[in-house]
Amino acid sequence: MASVNGAVPTTIIVAGLALAAYALLMTALNRRMGLVLLAALGVLEVLLLVLIGLVAARLASGGGRPASLPTLIGYLVAMPLVPLAAGFWGLLERSRWGSAVVAVGGLVAAVLMVRLHEIWPAIHV
Amino acid sequence: MSEPSRDSRPAPASRAPEDMPAPGAPEVTGVTGPAPGAPAAGPAGKPQRDSTRTGPGRVLVAVYGLFALSATARAVVQIATKFSHAPVAYLLSALAGVVYVVATVTLAAGGPLARRIAVVAISVELAGVLAVGTWSLADKATFPDATVWSGYGSGYGYVPLVLPVFGLLWLRYWSRRHRRGLTAAARGSERA
Numbered sequence: 001m002a003s004v005n006g007a008v009p010t011t012i013i014v015a016g017l018a019l020a021a022y023a024l025l026m027t028a029l030n031r032r033m034g035l036v037l038l039a040a041l042g043v044l045e046v047l048l049l050v051l052i053g054l055v056a057a058r059l060a061s062g063g064g065r066p067a068s069l070p071t072l073i074g075y076l077v078a079m080p081l082v083p084l085a086a087g088f089w090g091l092l093e094r095s096r097w098g099s100a101v102v103a104v105g106g107l108v109a110a111v112l113m114v115r116l117h118e119i120w121p122a123i124h125v
Numbered sequence: 126m127s128e129p130s131r132d133s134r135p136a137p138a139s140r141a142p143e144d145m146p147a148p149g150a151p152e153v154t155g156v157t158g159p160a161p162g163a164p165a166a167g168p169a170g171k172p173q174r175d176s177t178r179t180g181p182g183r184v185l186v187a188v189y190g191l192f193a194l195s196a197t198a199r200a201v202v203q204i205a206t207k208f209s210h211a212p213v214a215y216l217l218s219a220l221a222g223v224v225y226v227v228a229t230v231t232l233a234a235g236g237p238l239a240r241r242i243a244v245v246a247i248s249v250e251l252a253g254v255l256a257v258g259t260w261s262l263a264d265k266a267t268f269p270d271a272t273v274w275s276g277y278g279s280g281y282g283y284v285p286l287v288l289p290v291f292g293l294l295w296l297r298y299w300s301r302r303h304r305r306g307l308t309a310a311a312r313g314s315e316r317a
Contacts, residue, residue, distance in 0.1 A: 029226050076193065086187070093183040100184045108191060111282075 006124035008051045009113040016113075020106035026099035033090045033098035036094055041102060043084040044109055052076050055116075055123060067119035073114055082108050176235030177299050179244070185295055188288060189229040192281075195232035196273045203270070211270040217257055218272045221285075224250045228292065231286030239302065243275070244296050254278055 012090025019040045026037065053077060058064075066072045090098040116123050178186050200218035208215055224246050231243035245252050260275035261268045278285030 048213075068202065068206070070206065071199075073197050074202065078198075085190075089183060089187055093179060095180060097180050097183045100181075101187050104184060104187050 005054070008054060009123060010048065011051040012044070012047050012051060013039075013110045013113045015047060016106040016108075016110035017077065018106075020051065020110070022100045023103035023106060027096045030096045031101055032094055032118060033095060033100060037090070037099060037102045038087060041087045041105065044106070045066040045080060048079050048109065049122065052079060055120075056066075058122065064120075064122055068119065072116075072119050075112065075119065079109075079112055082112070133247075144287070147241060155244050177240060177295065178233045178235050178262060180281050182232060182235075182295060185263065185288075186229060189225055189232060192273070192285070192288070193222065193225035193229045196225050199273070214268045214272045215296070216276070217274065221250075221253060221273045224253065232292070232295075240296055240303075247289045247292040247296070250285075251293065254285050254289065265282070 019037075023033075023037055023038070026033075055072075059072075068097070082105055086102050086108075090101035090105075093101065176182070178206045196218060200215060203211075203218060204297040227246040228243055228250060231239040231246060234262060254274045254277060257274035261275040262274070268275055273281060273285055277283060
């Protein structure tokens with residue numbers, strides 16, 4: 001694998017922002033977190049796991065080194081926790097604010113892609 | 126998780142019939158928890174009790190948790206791998222991390238003592254982001270590498286600047302609600 005294709009990170013940014021927009025709409029409509037948001041978080045989780053696999057494969061194949069390897073590994077460990085934490089914390093809240101928590105999760109996933117690119121430009125966005 | 130027993134003063138609800146909130150004191154049951162002898166869950170069987178971690182507080186705790194994790198992890202990496210490069214910046218990163226951890230834990234706990242600690246932590250946070258923000262712009266040589274609070278948190282979309290404001294407003298809402306609840310409880314017990 002020569003480089004981490006930009007398709008997956010870009011998809012995660014789009015998915016994260018779309019999820020955040022939909023979750024904020026639910027918050028505005030006073031709807032608590034439901035199955036749709038939970039399923040969307042699941043999709044985001046799968047996308048993040050695919051990306052982690054791609055980045056790990058790139059690291060393992062010796063395709064260059066990021067400026068700070070510990071930081072990159074920290075991101076790879078923390079990234080899949082974002083949708084899990086957002087889903088867990090959002091489900092605990094039985095009000096519109098559970099949906100708002102999911103919106104935060106979507107935004108964070110999108111921002112993480114930009115950060116990942118800064119840490120290691122080989123990860124295209 | 127549960128309120129310190131010091132605060133669960135005997136609410137008039139303990140004298141009222143079971144499952145019936147005392148007249149004029151619905152806030153107290155919400156803030157200080159069920160009166161002694163009352164079932165932990167409400168009539169609907171919902172265990173959720175309002176505190177600083179519920180409602181809008183869920184979002185605050187989530188964002189504080191995110192910053193607690195990222196600021197602490199970042200400081201640990203910086204101090205462990207290249208401390209001499211920018212010691213002041215990295216120590217301030219570590220301080221920010223500690224402040225975020227304390228704020229997250231106390232907001233999530235939500236008891237009266239936790240709220241008091243949270244006010245101190247978040248005030249330190251606000252002072253920190255203002256002081257470090259100004260310092261980092263005035264004296265760039267001290268900050269060859271950024272901290273969470275550099276440039277008033279510009280590297281983090283200014284969230285570090287806005288977050289303590291929301292945190293303090295949320296805590297003020299809760300201290301007022303708590304006080305109103307206590308006043309209502311006192312009035313309720315006079316009447317009884």
